[in-house]
Amino acid sequence: MTAARTVVVKYGGHAMTEPALRRAFARDVVRLREEGLRPVVVHGGGPQIGAELDRRGIKTPFLNGLRVTGPSALDVVRMVLAGRVQPELVGLLNEHGPYAVGLSGEDARTLTAERRYAEVAGERVDLGLVGDVARVDTALLELLLDHGHIPVLSSLGRGEDGQVYNVNADTAAGAVAAALRAETLVVLTDVPGLYADWPRSERVVDRIGAGELERMLPGLSGGMGPKMEACLRAVRAGVRSARVLDGRSPHALRAGLAGSAGAAGPAGRTGTASVGTTVLPDGR
Known part of the structure; x- marks a missing residue:
């Protein structure tokens, strides 16, 4: 089986907090494997991390969709990702067979990170121990895939200096998809897709090319920025398509990969998931 059939899935949002959606997601990932694909799951844990930080009274603001992370916050991030989520x-996943293997981006230096900064009002702002992905070592991921396993990767990375960084899960998924030359990157989120003119319109962009997305990127706010940045990085590196899907709908993953055009039900929580937004390389 070739790496061209690899699908990298970023798992987050309501899909990871509501029990019925968690179970539907797990079943869908295993079905992808049973159908001959090679799924890789990259997860964050924003809601769970936020709840634990609040419980401990640790304040962590967001800048450009990224959580400012000090040393105490990083301890919580590592604990929640590796110990809970x-x-x-x-x-x-393993309720359906002995497939899933959990690992962190720290393991075998799968993700080498470098310190990331945000730009606010034209100035560079320190985000603390937040990292971008400088390099992906795919050896461990490919070994697991070649043996029929489903890698489940936590979005942490280690710098060349040994410092551990909190890496946004969208960013990590885009980098992993690019390094594996995956067929598709799928990003599950809590909105129907990329809005064409938010907040003036709720119209969702069905398809967008890399060049047009790059022009839109500076104007995107909140968490959508890192998601679309990850999609752009992936398709520019050779991934055939990247899809942002509404993870509030049961079986959004399978419906999106199948190209279902069914409309979601109220609040995106019932019915068949829409196809969301598909990002394609220029010329396709």
């Missing part, structure tokens, strides 16, 4: 997801 990942074991639960691995357990749900």
